[in-house]
Amino acid sequence: MAQPDDPASGPSARSSQRGRRYRRRLRSRIILSFVLLGLGLTALFAFMTQEARNRVENALVEDVMNRNIDEAARQFAINPQAPIAPVTQIRAFIYTPDRFESVRTNRPEWYDLPDGIHGISGTDENGEPMAYKLAVRKTPEAWFFLAHDMTQAVKGEEQFRRAVYGAVILFTLLSLLIGWWSASRVMSPVSELAKRLGRSGGSTSPQPLAPHFPDDEVGELAKALDDYAVRLTEVVQRDREFNADVSHELRTPLAVIRGAVELLLSRPELDAKTRDRLLRIQRAEQQCTDLISALLLLSRNERGHGATDVAKVAEQLFDAHRGQLGSKPLQLRVEGEPGQVVVDAPEAAVTVALGNLVGNAVKYTREGEVVVRLRGNAVDVVDSGPGLSAEDAARLFERGYRGTHAEHSQGGGIGLSIVRRLCALYGWNVRVVPGDVQGVVATLTFAPEPAAP
Known part of the structure; x- marks a missing residue:
């Protein structure tokens, strides 16, 4: 139940493993920050670009269609028999009251549409996908429909979207490389400090770390570690000297006690009660000697x-x-x-x-x-x-x-x-x-x- 740690996985080993994991996590955090920053900025830029493109394109198309349907209505009011002037990518359809029901028969998706501009998608007679915008103007004298072919525009939008996605992926990978390079540069002095600190742990006197690093944040950390190592070494040295002095000074009176007890035990006239007490003193002296020896080993860590x-x-x-x-x-x-x-x-x-x-x-x-x-x-x-x-x-x-x-x-x-x-x-x-x-x-x-x- 209560069980000390295996020395191989003791406090120092665990702290070293935690230190290595922490350095890896810190490097990963830097890389992840760059990746997320690159991904977020490029994705936001791509979204805003595509949104702006769609808004501008829709505004231009709707403006053209509104002007054309207005012109078609004006020409029809002047001369209902005159043909509508053709416009590129726009087809005009005019239905007089006697042909209103033909709209329901021939183009049922147009019949219930209110005035305005509507986006319609479907397939053409060949089964190919198509998309167009339909401007609708319904008056008692005539129904006007202007269809603007958007198939090529939709294809262009899809190509643009793929290009934007590719740019997002490309800039994310670029952010990953930059983050990897930056993390290596940032963590390099920290890793070097950790390596030097680990190598200095095997010596009895601390090796100065600050001279190996520039006067920056890592250099300040190295100075603080040097100061801490000096103070810690002094404390450990005083502790070892104290333990050695105490052990040495205690051995002398214990040796006197041992000699006196042995001398007293050698007397034949001792009664049983006195002999038992002397034997108890002898065992206590031996117990103190063993304890001092064990504590001295612990203090020296040998x-x-x-x-x-x-x-x-x-x-x-x-x-x-x-x-x-x-x-x-x-x-x-x-x-x-x-x-x-x-x-x-x-x-x-x-x-x-x-x-x-x-x-x-x-x-x-x-x-x-x-x-x-x-x-x-x-x-x-x-x-x-x-x-x-x-x-x-x-x-x-x-x-x-x-x-x-x-x-x-x-x-x-x-x-x-x-x-x-x-x-x-x-x-x-x-x-x-x-x-x-x-x-x-x-x-x-x-x-x-x-x-x-």
Whole structure:
């Protein structure tokens, strides 16, 4: 349930992947902006051009047809028998009252049309598509129809529309190329800054970035990163020096305590109660020594090596806890053989990691048993305690968090946080889940040993 991240996909790796994705998204946004801008402007220009063309063409055609139908009506009023002068692409039809019904028969689509200019489309006698504008003027003396052939105009409009669509596609592709080029130019210094920043992360002292960039926005960012790196390096250096000093200074009094306890334990006249107390002091001194060694490894972020027998560590941990159980009805046992699980790590690191899991199991289990089960390259700590709540499962490895069963027990809630950090350092994995029936199962999986060449 609560499970630290795999170091291969840890915070630094995830942040690096997020950074790469963000750079790709930023480049894509620039390209997309250019494409949308080019597409929007050219599409708008094409639409306005076509709309203006259609309006001008319709206005010109309607003006010509209105003037012609007026002229036809004027000529008919002067001399009904005189023929109408022909106009290019315009055919005039005049029907006197005795021929009104012939319009219904011969051209039914014209019969009910009101006065004005109408657009009509259809097919000619050969089945070819045709379009024309029809000017209608109906008077009691005669009905006037002027048909203006628009077939060629419609074909021209279609060709113009295809040309406009082609221009939109062409300018969109051009916008894509310009956007690609611009994004590469814009993101190039940012990518270079990210590469240099990534390469400088492997050194103990920060490498200045600002001298490699011009005095622009990226240069300002590089200066800010240089300043941040210097301040961060100082903080890390002070932290490491403090940890090293504390570890060194604490080892001296612990060594004195160890020597004094060993000297006292060597006296044969000691009574059993005093000897038990001295042994408890000796175990506490060893626990402090192991914890200091583990914290020093974490502060230096370096892996120590060794060949630690997990079964031996588990037995030592149980021996330390048996002396503190008192009348508590709790059995502590190890399932597995010595040498079954051997870890390439200092004994102090394994003791701290496994000791926190065992310590929590013993602390919160009031009766029953706590079992350390060895298997493969992993170890299970199984208890019969009160179990695990949903809140505990979600926050168990947070620094400073104390579980719902902690009540008034001592502890600052940093034990499992240290376990998580050790797992991240050594590539181990820790998981805590509820047991099948009751209690909790904590599993510590060690990194497999590298195969021999």
